[in-house]
Amino acid sequence: MRLLRTQVARAALLGVSFALVAPLPTGRLSEPAIARPAPDSFADLAARLLPAVVNVSSSQTITAKNGPAGPEMPVFPPGSPFEQFFKDFLNRQKPGKRGGNDDQQPAPERRAQSLGSGFIIDPSGYVVTNNHVIDGADEISVILQDNTTLKATVVGRDESGDIALLKVKTDKPLPTVEFGDSSTMRVGDWVLAIGNPFGLGGTVTAGIVSARGRDIHQGQYDDFIQTDAAINRGNSGGPLFNMDGQVIGINTAIFSPSGGSIGIGFSIPSNMAKNIVAQLKEYGRPRRGWLGVKIQQVTPDIAESLGLKDASGAMIAGITDGGPAEKAKLKNGDIILSFNGQPVKEMHILPRLVADTAVGKEVPMTIWRDGKQITLEATLAERPTDTQLASADAGKAPDVTKPTDIAGLGLKVAPISSDLKDKFQLRDDQKGVVITDVAPNSAAADKGLKPGDVIMEVQQGEVTSPADVQKQVEAAKGADRKFVLMLIQREGGVQYVPLSLGKMGATKEKQRG
Structure with a gap:
């Protein structure tokens, strides 16, 4: 399954994984669970909040790809009747299709527009939205509920957290909303989402908090609130409200096969967002x-x-x-x-x-x-x-020489020499012991170790020679450890790898027999 930013939805689902559900407890609950009644209507709350939610329109000038492949194909919803029409039309416009003329004109510039949502947090005109809504834009406009359009400038952006703070000039105080405490939200609490889906303008949807603390692998700071309130393309940057009318999330992404809502939306928690917004306002950048x-x-x-x-x-x-x-x-x-x-x-x-x-x-x-x-x-x-x-990534190390079999682990290692540095393209300052050979079906092979990987530590002790490695392995075995822990330097960086000593014993038995 692929994650889709709500501003620019991308490709289709790739697959879904399911976890087994634990069986229901057989014993009775000590106290009955009681749900509070749903609101009779969200109308009063929506009427109060809508004026502070804005549409964010950004545009940039780009050069059309008008080379041998012809003009760009417009993006249509899947199955649109216009899709094949434009495909046929653009095929006829490719160079060489008319009179054999292959001369190409310079690619024309064109304006690309993006629509999203945002919300006003200060009557003087500070607006919060997603960074991806305004990323790359050379012109940004904020459209109020009464259709007043105001030019906006970027105060600061946080690419890692996908938050941007804008400022508009206004001759009167603007309606605002305030951040609430997202840590108080529980799974099952009612929430309200307001935004600009598909460019339609102010739209209100309701749902509940479906989950907390979601990591959707979009960055190292992922801690999303999941909600089933309908969120679609164009909702990006819009607020997620609690029933007190406080912003407890910024709607940012959805899981979807088509870009439309299937009830799995994600919002940046307000407790994370308000700290970043305050930093953007003061410094113009996040200070983490x-x-x-x-x-x-x-x-x-x-x-x-x-x-x-x-x-x-x-x-x-x-x-x-x-x-x-x-x-x-x-x-x-x-x-x-x-x-x-x-x-x-x-x-x-x-x-x-x-x-x-x-x-x-x-x-x-x-x-x-x-x-x-x-x-x-x-x-x-x-x-x-x-x-x-x-x-800033660097280290220092000695230079040494000759290969040794680390019995049972399926490893041959050698001190780092000039020849091995050249052979495995190691850094001049690389320290440790280099792996020169890995036996098939060994403990080392099971963990994906390969020639050219460097052992820097064994059992958290630095190693500079094959003898150091062997000593630490024997010590771990003597302490009845099932695994020996090695710090490995490889192309992807540095990683601790536990090698099974149980497999080591099995290998020795084979050798004896």
């Missing part, structure tokens, strides 16, 4: 907290190898030089169990917690290290740009 770590999920295999009871937390698989984590003495292999008093059950929770924390704040963290919990404190910095982060 930053710890300076790369993380990975703690699997049951990793948890077992480190003596951790539950497979929870975020495991540190890289630390940025000079960042807050390094200054706080965090290490590769540390598992962050809680951050600023909030439990970190899953890896994806940590980036949101860090990003929502004020820059410069000192926060406590509970860490799993060397088989026990410890507490450290870090002072968060402002998250650098992606370009700055990319240029």
Whole structure:
């Protein structure tokens, strides 16, 4: 299934996965569940809120692709009778179709227009919408409920969180709405969505909160409210209201086979949005907290190898030089169990917690290290740009030589030499031990290890020679571990990989027989 931005819906469904539903409990509930009655009407609430919800129209000048493939095909709803008509027409317009003339005229410029929604949060003319509604626009207009059109300028944009703040000039105070507390919303609560679906103008739909904390893999800060209130293309940037008329979400995306609502819409929670909007208003950009770590999920295999009871937390698989984590003495292999008093059950929770924390704040963290919990404190910095982060990635290392079989794991490893650097295109400053061979059907092959991968740590201890690797593997075996944990550097980055020691024993038995 593909996620569709409500402003520009894209391709069709690719597939759906289903989870088994737990059986109903057989015992009786101690107290009967009672639902509050539905409102008799949403009319009074809608009438109060509609004036503060606006249509956002953005346009940009683009050059038509008028090369050998001919002019661009307009986009029509699937099955539209105009689709085949325009296809036939454009085929006749391709170069060479008339009189064999292949001369091409310069591609003409044209205006592309995009329609979305937004809402006014300040009577002086501040408007909130989605970043993707105005992305790339060279002209933005805000249309009020009374059809007054006002030119808008961009105050600030947050691409990662898909939020934009606009400002319009007005000679009178505008109607406004205010942010509410999205953390108080429960699954089953009534909500109201208002927006501009398909460019029709102010439209009201009602539904309930279907789920909380949805991660739809659109970014590292995903924490969406899911609702079944109808949300369609053009609703992007519009508000999701609670029954007190407060904005508790910004409607941003839908799951859909066609771009139309099927009752699965997603909204950015107001508690996340209002912090970003305040930063955009003050700084023109988001100022997110930053710890300076790369993380990975703690699997049951990793948890077992480190003596951790539950497979929870975020495991540190890289630390940025000079960042807050390094200054706080965090290490590769540390598992962050809680951050600023909030439990970190899953890896994806940590980036949101860090990003929502004020820059410069000192926060406590509970860490799993060397088989026990410890507490450290870090002072968060402002998250650098992606370009700055990319240029800051580096390490230092020694140069050494010769291959060794790590018995039972199906690995051959060697010290990093100039020849191996050239062969596997390793960095000059790469440290660790390079894998030169992986046996089929081995523990290493099961985990996808391959020649050219570099082992940087084993059981959270740095390794610089094959002997270091062998020593740590034997120590893990002697401690009755089922897995040995290795920090692997590969093309995709750095990752902890647990290798089964059970498979190692099976391999030895075969060799004896």
